[in-house]
Amino acid sequence: MTEDRYTTERDGFGRLLADREIWRQAGTIPAAGELTARWLEGRSEYQPGTFAPRFDDETRAIAGGLAELNRSGLFTKESQPGVLSEGHAQRAYVTGFCSVESAAALLELSGRTDLVTVAHAPGEANQSSIPVTLRDGDVVTVLGSSEGPVGDDQLRDWAEEANESLALVLADSWYVEVFDPVWGRNGVLLPAVLGTLADLEPATLQPGS
Numbered sequence: 001m002t003e004d005r006y007t008t009e010r011d012g013f014g015r016l017l018a019d020r021e022i023w024r025q026a027g028t029i030p031a032a033g034e035l036t037a038r039w040l041e042g043r044s045e046y047q048p049g050t051f052a053p054r055f056d057d058e059t060r061a062i063a064g065g066l067a068e069l070n071r072s073g074l075f076t077k078e079s080q081p082g083v084l085s086e087g088h089a090q091r092a093y094v095t096g097f098c099s100v101e102s103a104a105a106l107l108e109l110s111g112r113t114d115l116v117t118v119a120h121a122p123g124e125a126n127q128s129s130i131p132v133t134l135r136d137g138d139v140v141t142v143l144g145s146s147e148g149p150v151g152d153d154q155l156r157d158w159a160e161e162a163n164e165s166l167a168l169v170l171a172d173s174w175y176v177e178v179f180d181p182v183w184g185r186n187g188v189l190l191p192a193v194l195g196t197l198a199d200l201e202p203a204t205l206q207p208g209s
Helices: 005-009 017-023 027-039 057-070 098-114 154-160 164-171 189-198
Strands: 075-080 083-085 088-090 093-096 116-120 130-135 140-141 174-179
Touching: 005 154, 017 027, 027 057, 027 075, 027 093, 027 164, 057 075, 057 093, 088 116, 093 098, 093 189, 098 174, 098 189, 154 164, 174 189
Parallel strands: none
Antiparallel strands: 075 093, 083 088, 088 130, 093 174, 116 174, 130 140
16 A cells, blocks of 8 residues: 555545544543544544544534634534524534543533533433424434443444544543523533633643643
């Protein structure tokens, strides 16, 4: 295999294999966050668990804010902007893996604002269901009902899509879901989460920590 072919070869989902190899070296939340930020900035075409080289159109408007969060100690997993139109309503939300200090800070954010944080301790399952997306009056997306973000099946998937070291780190990390209870509202959630994480001690946010 020539170097040129290696740097341009793609998997069955169109993802760049050279960018996948970089994920083999990401063994911490800050490292995974940095690679995710690069993907959100269009500088990478591989993201574990996303079976396309790039994010969808809906994410475009919030990609910059998500990149900042990923560089601030929250390795994001899912997100959506607020939407309010005929037959379609969404609450803005973001989920991700973080340290216990970050989870505690985001819980405190929920206590002093109208934003809501659901925090899952490592290995904890939560069966509550909070609607965040409606289509024609039907609930199509909920938060709070995680079966454990890194159970046995998910652990195997993370190991295959990234690497085993990162999978084990995520299994021992806190998982948070933060959402704006106001349907369709944008511009509040991401800045508030970023500001909360920025107030933490820098030592908890640096790569390799």
